[in-house]
Amino acid sequence: MCLAFSGIVDFDAKVTWKLGVDSHTDLAKLGGYADRQLGEFSKFEITPKNGNYLFPDEWIFKWDEDVLPSWCGTKHKEAALAAHKKWIKQLNKILVRKKVVHPFRDVAPPAKIERKHILLLKRWDSVESLVGSSIRVSVSDSVRGSIEDSIWVSIRVLVSDSIRVSVWNSIRVSVRSSMRDFIEDSIEDSIRDSVWDSIYAYSGSFFKIPKWKNVEHIKGAYPFRPAVTLWNQGIVSSFDGVTWRLHGGPKADVLFSITRTELKKYK
16 A cells, blocks of 8 residues: 555646545656656655654655666655644644544543533433444545545544554443443454444544534534543543433543433433
């Protein structure tokens, strides 16, 4: 997979690039190059040394060629670097650069679950009911449609993969303890899916996208905001198909529980 920022530059120092495209093959077609033979253009990549697109330490330029064309020189590299600055400006309009928060480690949950938290859960339940499993699809497809896949993968790994195991395992243990019984596979699957929805909702909050796919919402508004607001307050929800639970603290303790039927009636 090509990495962002990817581009191609030709003999005349014309650079072809596009936010959302990191494939050199696609960029060659975009630039109108009919022949991919060596010498027609040169491929390059400019990537963060630390692999972190949220907070890059240093951008590293490299030619992505086994054999560099003889005409390729300083002015072509300078043209590529100038294009990279334009790409950064476009990226900054979409990317939200903020610290990744682990809800059970970085934030102390509220001492008491209040009405405002329950109303946020009610709003989240409404989104879950309407969108269901396509929350993950909505976030993935919406982000991939706006930026390079390599950036989405990098941030998804940074946000999701670094916390998903600990968050899910903590909630799993917590729910098992609170139910004081064996959880059937179907129930556990439902709980895991609901936790994943929160994780993807949080991951999506790192992007400013006017229209999110597969869900109706006000233009410019983030449709999965209720889950993110709870997350930033040290609260993650889980749902077993009947009962909603709000978890918080180092052990993801159950702070509050309510059936979906009761939640829908809550005012």
